[in-house]
Amino acid sequence: xxxxxxxxxxxxxxxxxxxxxxxxxxxxxxxxxxxxxxxxxxxxxxxxxxxxxxxxxxxxxxxxxxxxxxxxxxxxxxxxxxxxxxxxxxxxxxxxxxxxxxxxxxxxxxxxxxxxxxxxxxxxxxxxxxxxxxxxxxxxxxxxxxxxxxxxxxxxxxxxxxxxxxxxxxxxxxxxxxxxxxxxxxxxxxxxxxxxxxxxxxxxxxxxxxxxxxxxxxxxxxxxxxxxxxxxxxxxxxxxxxxxxxxxxxxxxxxxxxxxxxxxxxxxxxxxxxxxxxxxxxxx
Numbered sequence: 511x512x513x514x515x516x517x518x519x520x521x522x523x524x525x526x527x528x529x530x531x532x533x534x535x536x537x538x539x540x541x542x543x544x545x546x547x548x549x550x551x552x553x554x555x556x557x558x559x560x561x562x563x564x565x566x567x568x569x570x571x572x573x574x575x576x577x578x579x580x581x582x583x584x585x586x587x588x589x590x591x592x593x594x595x596x597x598x599x600x601x602x603x604x605x606x607x608x609x610x611x612x613x614x615x616x617x618x619x620x621x622x623x624x625x626x627x628x629x630x631x632x633x634x635x636x637x638x639x640x641x642x643x644x645x646x647x648x649x650x651x652x653x654x655x656x657x658x659x660x661x662x663x664x665x666x667x668x669x670x671x672x673x674x675x676x677x678x679x680x681x682x683x684x685x686x687x688x689x690x691x692x693x694x695x696x697x698x699x700x701x702x703x704x705x706x707x708x709x710x711x712x713x714x715x716x717x718x719x720x721x722x723x724x725x726x727x728x729x730x731x732x733x734x735x736x737x738x739x740x741x742x743x744x745x746x747x748x749x750x751x752x753x754x755x756x757x758x759x760x761x762x763x764x765x766x767x768x769x770x771x772x773x774x775x776x777x778x779x780x781x782x783x784x785x786x787x788x789x790x791x792x793x794x
Contacts (some may be wrong), residue, residue: 523596542569543577546608559604591622597723598622623721625737628656629714629745630675631684639672643736644701644709645720646685647750653714655685655701656750657722657731667736671718674739678712690728700730717743 545565546554553561566576580587580599591599598621606616628645631653635641642660646653663671683706691700701709719737726732 540574541577542574544608554608554610557605557607558602561608588622595624595724596622623723625719625721626751627717627719627740627743627748629653629748630671630712630716630718631655631714632709632711633672633675634658634708635710639668639676640710643671643675643718644685645718645731645734646714647748648746649749652686653684654729654750655688655690656729657734658701659718659720659731659734659736661734662721662736671716671736671739674716675712678715680711680713683709683711684714690730700728714745717741717745717748 542565543562544558545561545568546552548564548568553564562576569576580590582590587599598619601618601620603616606614628647630643631646632644633640633642634644642658644655644658646655648654688701689703689706691702717740719740720731721735721737722731723733
């Protein structure tokens with residue numbers, strides 16, 4: 511079993527690069543992470559550690575890479591992967607068997623979503639408040655559009671956010687880089703001149719915390735989701751954060767109902783992660 515992943519300009523696995531590879535050729539690296547059969551012999555009833563040991567002997571100098579276990583404690587692994595900007599890992603028991611077509615608690619995805627603060631500069635209206643908010647960050651005293659945020663809202667949170675931004679309505683778009691698209695984009699992050707006719711603009715005075723998978727090559731957020739309001743952050747202080755900074759500052763936990771961002775919890779019980787941890791790109 512193998513996964514193929516192109517990398518971005520920083521050498522990290524990139525799902526977006528995989529989607530765009532037809533138009534922008536990139537080198538692809540193949541990682542093998544399991545072996546289910548060999549010479550017509552079924553290996554699915556053998557432990558994962560044994561299957562991987564056999565796999566290592568087969569790969570040899572073929573050029574296919576082996577997805578190796580990560581050394582260290584759970585905390586050390588989490589910190590290292592966040593520093594690298596990776597999305598997460600798959601935690602696996604070394605003694606686990608392989609059950610085709612079935613999910614098992616022996617293989618568990620652990621996601622490390624990126625987070626940072628953004629200022630709200632607009633929204634797409636929808637009864638009774640909005641469908642999505644438009645968020646951005648400051649750079650040299652100018653507000654740059656980062657993306658649309660639709661996910662993460664409960665009706666209560668949507669009403670709470672709308673109550674904060676509705677009084678801040680203004681006629682002009684505060685984002686200096688909109689419109690940024692001439693048509694629909696793959697992830698729907700683009701804003702066309704036609705789209706702008708249906709949007710509402712607000713003074714960027716409300717700060718929210720947003721989780722997301724990655725920055726796209728066009729500088730927009732992919733799979734953004736609302737986490738909470740940030741009353742402790744001034745809008746002018748909102749900058750596009752480097753990867754290592756986007757998670758270090760998430761230690762506050764006061765408040766309730768999701769109105770203040772919280773540090774994501776590690777997988778419980780943590781013993782599940784101790785047998786073997788492989789890169790997130792290894793899917794069962």
